[in-house]
Amino acid sequence: MPHPFRSQPLVCTVVLTALSVLHLVGLSKPNSAAEPLSQADEFAQRLREPHTGFVDGQTLRLAIAIVSQQQTQPNRHINTWIDRKVNPDRLVSPGGLGPTRYASLCKVAAAAGCVCYPVDNCVLIGRASWVAELSHRLYSDVDDDVPGRRSRRGDAESMDLQWPDLTTPDEAMQLVRGHSAGRQSGDIAPLSLPHDLWPETMLRDISPQLALQLIAGQFLGELPDAPIEVPFARAYQFAGASSVVDGLREIDPNLQMKVSGGQIRLLAIPVAHQAFCLQMLSIPDEELVPVPVNPAAGTALQRLKTNQRTFSLNVVDKPAGPLIQALVGQLGLQCQFDPAANPQLEKRVSFSVVDQTLWQLVRLITDQASLKIDAAGDKLRISAKH
Numbered sequence: 001m002p003h004p005f006r007s008q009p010l011v012c013t014v015v016l017t018a019l020s021v022l023h024l025v026g027l028s029k030p031n032s033a034a035e036p037l038s039q040a041d042e043f044a045q046r047l048r049e050p051h052t053g054f055v056d057g058q059t060l061r062l063a064i065a066i067v068s069q070q071q072t073q074p075n076r077h078i079n080t081w082i083d084r085k086v087n088p089d090r091l092v093s094p095g096g097l098g099p100t101r102y103a104s105l106c107k108v109a110a111a112a113g114c115v116c117y118p119v120d121n122c123v124l125i126g127r128a129s130w131v132a133e134l135s136h137r138l139y140s141d142v143d144d145d146v147p148g149r150r151s152r153r154g155d156a157e158s159m160d161l162q163w164p165d166l167t168t169p170d171e172a173m174q175l176v177r178g179h180s181a182g183r184q185s186g187d188i189a190p191l192s193l194p195h196d197l198w199p200e201t202m203l204r205d206i207s208p209q210l211a212l213q214l215i216a217g218q219f220l221g222e223l224p225d226a227p228i229e230v231p232f233a234r235a236y237q238f239a240g241a242s243s244v245v246d247g248l249r250e251i252d253p254n255l256q257m258k259v260s261g262g263q264i265r266l267l268a269i270p271v272a273h274q275a276f277c278l279q280m281l282s283i284p285d286e287e288l289v290p291v292p293v294n295p296a297a298g299t300a301l302q303r304l305k306t307n308q309r310t311f312s313l314n315v316v317d318k319p320a321g322p323l324i325q326a327l328v329g330q331l332g333l334q335c336q337f338d339p340a341a342n343p344q345l346e347k348r349v350s351f352s353v354v355d356q357t358l359w360q361l362v363r364l365i366t367d368q369a370s371l372k373i374d375a376a377g378d379k380l381r382i383s384a385k386h
Helices: 016-026 042-047 060-068 101-111 128-139 169-179 208-216 241-248 270-281 300-306 320-331 339-345 358-369
Strands: 079-082 115-119 122-126 159-163 201-206 232-237 256-260 263-268 310-319 334-337 348-357 371-376 379-384
Touching: 042 101, 042 115, 060 079, 060 101, 060 320, 060 334, 079 201, 101 115, 101 122, 101 270, 115 128, 115 270, 122 128, 128 208, 128 232, 128 270, 159 169, 159 208, 169 208, 201 208, 232 270, 241 256, 241 263, 241 270, 263 270, 300 320, 300 358, 300 371, 300 379, 310 320, 310 358, 320 334, 320 339, 320 348, 320 358, 320 379, 334 339, 339 371, 339 379, 348 358, 358 371
Parallel strands: 079 122, 334 379
Antiparallel strands: 115 122, 159 201, 232 263, 256 263, 310 348, 371 379
C-alpha cells in the first residue's frame, strides 16, 4: 500500500520548474487507464465483492489494508494509491462498512476527510483536490472513445510491482523502468523527484505507464482546498448506468453524456465521476458472496476452532491485522479490532507452514504479534496481550 510516504522536512525544497516539466512530459502520456471501467472487468468485480465489518479507532493505513489486502488470495488484492499529504497514522472510526469492498474503502477514506476514485485497476485515496487533479491529468489527454485503442491489463505489458520499506521515489521510478525495459512504457523525463521514504508497496497487474504516473502524481505542488472542477471524459459500462445520470446533474449541471455500444461516456467534473463510481460499485455482486466452508453452529470463535480445513502458507513480513482478517474471511467471519492494539496489529509476521487449520494459523499470528482472540458474538475480538 503506497503510504505513509515518510517525508523528510529538512530536504523538501524542490525546483518547481523541474516538477512542472515532469508533469507535462510524464502525466500526458497515454496509458491503459483509458480502458472503460466495466462491470465485466475483474477489478470492478473485486470492488463490488460483498463486504461487511466494523472499524473504530484504527489507523487509516490499517483500515485500508483490512479492506484491500487478501494475503491468502492474491487475485482478490485491491491496489490502492494514497495521497502522500494524508497522515496514514490518523485514527479513523467509519463504523459499519459495506455493502461492497469499494463502499468500505470510501467510508474509511471519508472518515479521514478523503475521497476515492478508481483509475484503471487502482483506487486513488486522498484529499479531494489531489484526487481530482490526478484523475483529471490521467484522463484529460486520453481518448477512450476509440475501442481497442489501448492495450488491456493482463497482457504482456502489465506487471506485479513491489518495493521494500524506506524506498525513495527515485528508486521506485527506476524499479518501474527496470520492469518495463524494452517495452513502450511511455517513460518520463529522467528528473530527480523530491526525497521521501516510502513504505513497502505491492501493485498487482499494473501497467508501467500508470505506475510511473502514480509516482510522479505524488508531487503535484500546491493544490487548492476546494475540489477542482475541471471536467474530463471517461467511459463506463454498467447495467443501469444511464438511470443515475439525472442525479449527477445536481452535482454537475453541465455534465454531458454519450451512450454507444452499451457504454456510457461522461464528460463531467471529478466529483461527479466519483459519485457515479460510488453508486455503481456499491451494488454487491451476489454471486461473489463468500460461502463458509464447513459451517458450524455457535459463536464466531467456536466456528473458527472447529473448522477442519487446512492450509499451506508462506508469509514473509506481513502486517498481523489484515492477515488475520483475510484468514477468518475464509469462513465469512469478521474481526472486531481493539483500537488499543494498533501497534500489535501492524506488527510484521513471518512463517511457513504446511497443512495447518485456520485456528492454528490465527494462533500462530497472534502469538508472534502479542495479540489475543476472544469471542464477541458473531465476530472475533482481537486485542493486545497484557
